[in-house]
């Protein structure tokens with residue numbers, strides 16, 4: 612007995628879920644709804660970390676990672692480290708619909724997106740991202756939340772020696788405190804970074820999508836879990852779907868969303884499947900920060916997290932509006 616349609620999204624991205632719900636209500640497919648929902652987040656610059664204008668890399672540039680997946684056909688389209696184009700999720704869908712490829716990267720992804728009619732080239736920086744970056748640059752040890760739990764001076768240019776020294780940074784205690792504060796402010800739900808969304812449409816077809824500008828102060832060229840199918844999100848009509856958020860550099864080693872869907876295929880309830888996927892990562896990386904939501908094809912959903920408190924948003928027919936669920940580690 613399926614409770615369709617249903618929309619699930621990481622974090623309290625309520626407007627994004629409403630946009631996806633409106634799309635479903637007007638008869639659009641699950642895939643269209645995913646694109647509408649994630650686009651809404653990109654336009655609103657959810658948390659300043661989805662879409663343009665957020666999370667500057669080491670050179671101060673914002674780039675986008677995005678993915679869509681169709682759980683009926685198992686088609687996937689994605690872009691990684693895409694520059695100068697604001698519409699990450701639309702670019703991902705264009706890759707899926709109009710090429711035989713799955714993943715395009717960097718400037719060539721931008722060129723493809725623009726050739727397919729998306730607006731660009733555009734500067735993806737905002738005054739906030741420029742300010743944030745200049746401040747960080749002034750103080751080379753200011754932590755990147757994801758990487759500098761042990762503070763490192765990760766400002767390029769890199770030399771083999773620097774790489775060897777990574778993790779042994781020489782930061783003042785003031786910077787160490789900043790690192791600790793930055794970490795707790797993230798755990799306090801200030802900076803969510805990624806929208807991953809799953810939609811089950813009226814027919815029970817499932818689509819997922821993810822859009823993010825990745826990790827702040829990343830080394831240019833870094834690609835996170837966002838555009839990796841099975842890591843940031845995964846869908847299979849026969850089983851259900853999953854969406855993830857968190858430290859992509861760690862999470863992408865485990866394909867947590869593939870794991871969640873495959874566990875549900877073998878009969879696990881969404882709660883257990885989500886918890887199991889997170890536990891597998893935490894066992895090896897006890898300091899990692901991340902979360903997943905799981906939804907099975909009957910519309911039963913759950914979340915699991917490690918290192919922070921996670922929230923995810925749901926809209927289904929029995930709800931009057933989007934509801935936000937909170938999951939504790």
Ligand code: SD4
Pocket residue numbers: 676802803804805823824825826834835836837855856857858859860
């Ligand atoms: C990344 N997964 O690029 C993204 C960041 C994120 O919540 O999800 N933050 O690593």
